[in-house]
Amino acid sequence: MAFLRALLTAFIFVSAAPAARGAEIVDLLLVLAADVSRSIxxxxxxxxxxxxxxxxxxxxxxxxxxxxxxxxxxxxFVEWSGATAQKVIIDWTLIDGANAARKFSDALVEAPRPFADRTSISGAIDFSVEQLARAPFQSQRRTIDISGDGTHNSGRGLLSAREDALALGVTINGLVILSDRPLAWNPEHTNPPGGLAKYFQDNVIGGPGAFVAVAENFQSFGQALIGKLIAEIALAPKTPVNRLAATR
Structure with a gap:
């Protein structure tokens, strides 16, 4: 089933290419994929x-x-949790200035939370790849930005999902949110051996210039995200604070 889904997504990418050539050109196609699993x-x-x-x-x-x-x-903008729990919260939107950004942000604040399930990072990657395939805009740069506070524990193999996305030319970046206290029912979920940032570096991110940014807690999430977005959008030579480059 996982192989068929990956094959179908690759077919969608190829089939969508002629239509995309006539679409509006942008500097970046960016899927923001936010973890809303039950640890949050x-x-x-x-x-x-x-x-x-x-x-x-x-x-x-x-x-x-x-x-x-x-x-x-x-x-x-996508929110995700378990293997079958992913939802587009705000569909593809052109951001070309302050007015468009404000409208996007206002709509995001008003949208209800969709669910709270397990943590399927592979599901988030697969679903995000599908959104890139149907994007009504064209760009040579396609990035999935995954934020999360825990390890993968649901759905198909995470490494397989990552490799399928990278084979399509997609870059995957990560923003990990560190937890002050491990979960009582599963401490290694939010605090795996070596740390969550290292886990994302080894298992989640990949592609040209891929990196992990770190938010020390949820209170500092917004500031960490700003630095991460600047690096992703502008391909700045200077990296955000607490950035870990991909080893692959």
């Missing part, structure tokens, strides 16, 4: 949502967008 309680969820909403309209992020050759990017 309601206060943490709200901090994460607010962090995304604030970061997307931050003047520094807007400056990064305007620094591109086409002065615009396209964003799709």
């Amino acid at each position: 309680d309601e206060p943490k969820f709200q901090l994460q949502r607010d962090g995304y909403a604030s970061a997307l309209k931050d003047p520094r992020v807007l400056d990064a967008i305007m620094s591109g050759a086409n002065r615009r990017i396209a964003i799709c």
Whole structure:
């Protein structure tokens, strides 16, 4: 089943290419894929949502967008948890200035939480790849930005999902949210051996220039996200604080 899904996604990519050539060109196609699994309680969820909403309209992020050759990017915002629990919260939207960013952020704040299930990072990658395949915009740069506070524990193999995405030319970046206290019912989920950032580096990210950014907690999520977005959008030579480059 996983092989068939990967094969179908690859077919969609190839089939969509002629249509994409006639689509509007942007500097980046970016899927923001946010973890809403059950380890993220309601206060943490709200901090994460607010962090995304604030970061997307931050003047520094807007400056990064305007620094591109086409002065615009396209964003799709996804939330995910278990193997069959992924949802597009805000569909593909052109961000070409402060007004578009503000409308996107306002819509994000108002959207309800879709679910709270297990943690399928492979499902998040597969679903995000599908969104890239149907994007109504065209770009040579296609990135999936996965934020999360725990390890993969549901769905097909994470490494297989990553390799399938990389084979399509997609870059996967990560933003890990560190937990002050391990989960009582599964401490290694949020605090695996070597740390969550190292886990994402070894198992999640990949592609040209891929990296992991670190938020020390949910309160600092927004600031970590701003640095990460600037690096992704502008391909800045300087890296965000607490960035780990991909080893692959």
